Amino acid sequence: MQKRSTYNKNVQIANDAMYYIYEYIDTDINIDDLALNFGISKFHLHKLFKEVMGINIYETIKSIRLQKAASLLLTNRYSTITQIASMCGYSSQTSFIRAFKERFHQTPKVWRNGGSEEYSTSILKNSSMLLYEEKGFENIEPKIIKSKALKTYYIRQRGYLKEDVVKIWQKLQAWVYTNNITQYDEIGIYHDNPTITPHNECFYVAGIIPKGEVDLSNTSLPIFYTPEALYATFEIKGKMGDILRFIQWAYQEWLPKSGFETTTNPPYVIFKKNHFLNEDRFFEATYYLPIQYV
DSSP: OOOHHHHHHHHHHHHHHHHHHHHTTTSOOOHHHHHHHHTSOHHHHHHHHHHHHSSOHHHHHHHHHHHHHHHHHHHOTTSOHHHHHHHTTOSOHHHHHHHHHHHHSSOHHHIIIIIHHHHHHHHHHTOSOOOOOOOOOTTOOOEEEEOOOOEEEEEEEEOOOHHHHHHHHHHHHHHHHHTTOOSEEEEEEOSSOTTTSOTTTOEEEEEEEEOSOOOOTTOOSOEEEOOOOEEEEEEEEEETTHHHHHHHHIIIIIHHHHSEEOOSSOOEEEEEEOTTTSTTOEEEEEEEEEOEEO
């Protein structure tokens, strides 16, 4: 059995590796160099990453590349398929099309021209968060902001399943109470788009952003900073699954018509009321959608 200190160290390394992959997904990620940066062997990095994340590191990189590309194909109408492939780390359009078809059972062109809608709807219908209403979001007026980097203490969960996500939020709530944190924001980060990623494969990050002076030098939770970037923000509220319907609308309807494109930065929500921690399962939140000027 691993010592707790060893386990915590492995969790930190695996999460740092995942953070690196997300940040540099547009590059040729070298696992040898990554392992060297952590001061461990390539074999050890592979082993601990699989133990912590439950998936092979190469499969993770491939999955992230394709999920990012799938979102960009919907939103970045002014970018060619070749440009999107390059943005997600593919040097060859042929290899990208082959990998995309294997993952989504259709070509990037078919996906971009409406094939994504049926795929996305099937994901939502099979979700454990089925309590969403078929309603429009057209009356929500977004604001365009440039956000500051936010220091976030977090737990990464593989699987966007209601029972599992509730448990990690409860764990974070216990962490807040243990560390006597009285002022903080709750943040949910969608590195993987849950409207086009099967929920048993979807990585979800739940985090706490402490406010004011708090001594957290002894905490074992990993830390990362949200990107300082341009966002369209939306004030949203509803039942548990409404946020999925909103994300589907934002990517498939609002962004393609907005005159903006998205980036490979993750969207996130800052909760005013967290549906995973409230018995009524209602939420109020600000949704941050990464955008760029075209």
